[in-house]
Amino acid sequence: MRFGICYDIRKIKDAEKAGYDYFDGKLNAIAAYSDEEFAEVLKLVEGSSIKVERCALLYPKTMAVVGPDYNEDEMVAYLEKAFSRMKALGCDLVVFGSGKSRMIPSGMRWQDAFAQLVQVTRKTSEVASRYGVRIAIEHLNRKETNLINTLTEGAALQAVVARENVGLLVDSFHMWQECEDISKIPLCAPLMHAHIALKGTRGYPVEATEEVKEFFAALKAAGYDGTLSVEGKTEDFFGDSAKALAVMRALC
DSSP, rough: EEEEEOGGGGHHHHHHHHHSSSEEEHHHHHHHHHHHHHHHHHHHHHHHSEEEEEOOOOOOOOSSSSTTTTTHHHHHHHHHHHHHHHHHTTOOOOEEETTTTOOOOOOOOHHHHHHHHHHHHHHHHHHHHHTTEEEEEEEEOOTTOOSOOHHHHHHHHHHOOOOEEEEEEEEEHHHHTOOOOOTTHHHHHSSEEEEETTTTBBBBBSSSOOHHHHHHHHHHHHHHHHHHEOOOOOOOOHHHHHHHHHHHHOOO
């Protein structure tokens, strides 16, 4: 298994010093940079020994992809810019979480929202395929969105979308927040990517708690040996990132 960390892309050197295998950027922020700002970021990445292999946060919070405010032309124009920058960075996978974007508006039927999300994910997949990008569907707890809240719902969306470049991400924090049985992980395999953060606090996994051990055991049971990114909160990046990396390497 290889380990990365999700952080501001301008801090890639910090992740490099901490010993991570790769960096996990925030695509909505990367897409928002001016051309001049992105050129500086690209130069920074090219001078780093680790690369931006993964991105989170596919869509900006202000862009609705479910409900009456959805605008396909606007979405596709955004994706063309975002994916072209991913390609320039050498990144080939982005996580489709974006809870605000996929929020079901008041009065809309869940079934209709799900059907629209299927079509949006297929369109996203179509644009992504032109750039060699894969899409990993992320389940998010109900405090962050009201559509696709569990790993099994994410697996259902993946199955209905049925595109080769669309897969599934497992996130330990969201599973714990939703009290979803960790044993579901092997049942939803294969996985395309994974995230980890501590139960409740969303802190970095700085200790091998029973929950963390259980999560790694489930990944092993699923035959997963891919990328795992720390996606959480910290007030001590250097200290916590180093501790988390040591814990993860010992458990993999």
